Amino acid sequence: MEEDAWGNAVTAASAEAARALDETALAYMGFRLDTGAHLKAALTADPEMPLALIYRGYFFLLFCHPALARKAAETRERLLPMAEGGALNARERLHFRALDLWVDGDMQGANDAWEAVMLDWPFDPMAIRLAHYTSFYMRGGTAMRRQSARVIRDWAGRDLPGAGFIHGVHAFSCEESGDYANAERHGRMAVEMNPADIWATHAVAHAMEMQGRHREGIGWIRANEADWNRTNNFRFHVWWHRCLYHLELGEHDEVLALYDRAVRAESTDEYLDITNGVAMLWRLEQEGVNVGGRWDELADRSAERVHDHILCFADMHYVMALAAAGREAEAKDMIAAMRDASDGDFSSQGEVYRRIGLPLAEAVVAARAGRHQQVLDTLLPVREDIALVGGSHAQRDVFERTLLESALAAGKGALARALAAERVDAKATSAYGWRRYADALDLCGDAEGARAARAEMARLAA
Numbered sequence: 008m009e010e011d012a013w014g015n016a017v018t019a020a021s022a023e024a025a026r027a028l029d030e031t032a033l034a035y036m037g038f039r040l041d042t043g044a045h046l047k048a049a050l051t052a053d054p055e056m057p058l059a060l061i062y063r064g065y066f067f068l069l070f071c072h073p074a075l076a077r078k079a080a081e082t083r084e085r086l087l088p089m090a091e092g093g094a095l096n097a098r099e100r101l102h103f104r105a106l107d108l109w110v111d112g113d114m115q116g117a118n119d120a121w122e123a124v125m126l127d128w129p130f131d132p133m134a135i136r137l138a139h140y141t142s143f144y145m146r147g148g149t150a151m152r153r154q155s156a157r158v159i160r161d162w163a164g165r166d167l168p169g170a171g172f173i174h175g176v177h178a179f180s181c182e183e184s185g186d187y188a189n190a191e192r193h194g195r196m197a198v199e200m201n202p203a204d205i206w207a208t209h210a211v212a213h214a215m216e217m218q219g220r221h222r223e224g225i226g227w228i229r230a231n232e233a234d235w236n237r238t239n240n241f242r243f244h245v246w247w248h249r250c251l252y253h254l255e256l257g258e259h260d261e262v263l264a265l266y267d268r269a270v271r272a273e274s275t276d277e278y279l280d281i282t283n284g285v286a287m288l289w290r291l292e293q294e295g296v297n298v299g300g301r302w303d304e305l306a307d308r309s310a311e312r313v314h315d316h317i318l319c320f321a322d323m324h325y326v327m328a329l330a331a332a333g334r335e336a337e338a339k340d341m342i343a344a345m346r347d348a349s350d351g352d353f354s355s356q357g358e359v360y361r362r363i364g365l366p367l368a369e370a371v372v373a374a375r376a377g378r379h380q381q382v383l384d385t386l387l388p389v390r391e392d393i394a395l396v397g398g399s400h401a402q403r404d405v406f407e408r409t410l411l412e413s414a415l416a417a418g419k420g421a422l423a424r425a426l427a428a429e430r431v432d433a434k435a436t437s438a439y440g441w442r443r444y445a446d447a448l449d450l451c452g453d454a455e456g457a458r459a460a461r462a463e464m465a466r467l468a469a
């Protein structure tokens with residue numbers, strides 16, 4: 008029995024294997040490109056190391072890709088005799104349980120297992136990070152905050168490897184639960200400890216986005232670009248955040264240039280990369296910007312994922328890409344496939360598909376087809392459940408915008424006015440919010456109110 012860098016007992020054939028697994032965890036937390044190389048080193052040093060195999064299963068599942076999910080299932084099969092033969096210690100047994108449940112699509116069950124690890128082993132960074140990740144795609148801010156709050160006091164001020172990453176995790180938890188001051192405090196602390204900490208950089212970027220600090224946000228993201236831009240594809244998402252600021256500032260040419268140069272510089276099939284692209288083009292078109300032929304590439308990639316049904320949040324964006332590219336029949340086929348797959352699927356994601364995924368998918372297809380009343384009829388009854396689909400407040404805002412745009416397009420003045428009033432109250436520095444508030448007031452016949460709202464919009468743009 009060896010010990011890891013955080014003092015936890017780990018089953019390994021050698022100290023060399025244990026050190027390589029420590030590096031794997033640190034590389035994963037840092038979104039580093041050498042994560043796989045460190046895991047390979049651990050498994051070369053000890054091909055039967057239980058936790059290394061479990062991590063391999065986790066990494067396969069993190070791609071949310073059916074082919075890799077099958078490899079995760081194979082890894083589980085390989086681990087099964089070890090787990091049943093008593094080769095795993097108590098902490099490793101909980102990690103195996105997490106993998107076992109996650110392979111079956113029970114993200115909630117896996118999350119519970121990592122939370123159980125955190126109770127007895129608060130210095131297990133992988134359990135903290137994976138609980139954070141899966142909560143993000145399920146219950147969102149409140150659960151994330153509760154989980155990271157349980158361990159942040161243990162890690163704070165301790166000279167432990169990767170302590171900054173836990174501050175970054177807590178920063179994002181704080182942000183998604185609306186505590187922007189603590190998000191910024193923990194995020195800045197983490198970035199000071201490690202300027203390449205892209206998750207912490209991203210957490211502060213979110214806090215600035217939610218507070219409408221657009222110019223400051225661009226400066227923040229640019230400040231450590233040379234460091235965070237060396238990480239894996241998550242960097243495309245940080246570029247996406249920079250685009251959000253430029254979009255709010257009406258700098259559409261800059262958004263398109265960054266889209267082509269960074270956000271979607273490569274036509275990857277990573278789910279997060281596709282969601283970045285879809286969510287940006289969708290917003291640009293809502294602002295009346297011609298995005299040219301950019302949808303076609305995203306729709307081609309999405310068409311390959313029609314039968315995924317792994318992560319509802321990702322599937323929503325595949326449907327959006329197909330609908331936006333004018334491939335409504337394929338989008339509808341995907342919805343039908345989603346309905347079939349979720350029917351009788353009692354995993355936590357199955358419930359998400361039934362409760363919010365299907366109506367959301369129907370609504371985005373209706374929006375693209377100009378069936379705005381259908382968007383309202385479909386989305387309004389489930390609006391409070393949209394958060395269940397996962398993702399951040401900033402990411403889900405694309406659905407809120409769609410609801411507002413449809414209210415305006417359907418000529419529902421009172422509803423549009425109410426929805427736009429919510430926006431300007433939540434983010435008073437958003438020119439988009441004021442513009443749509445003005446449009447809604449016009450619809451209601453309040454010309455004077457509309458003039459005042461446009462004056463506020465002009466003041467913000469000045």
Ligand SMILES: [Fe+2]
Pocket residue numbers: 209213244248399401
């Ligand atoms: Fe984000």
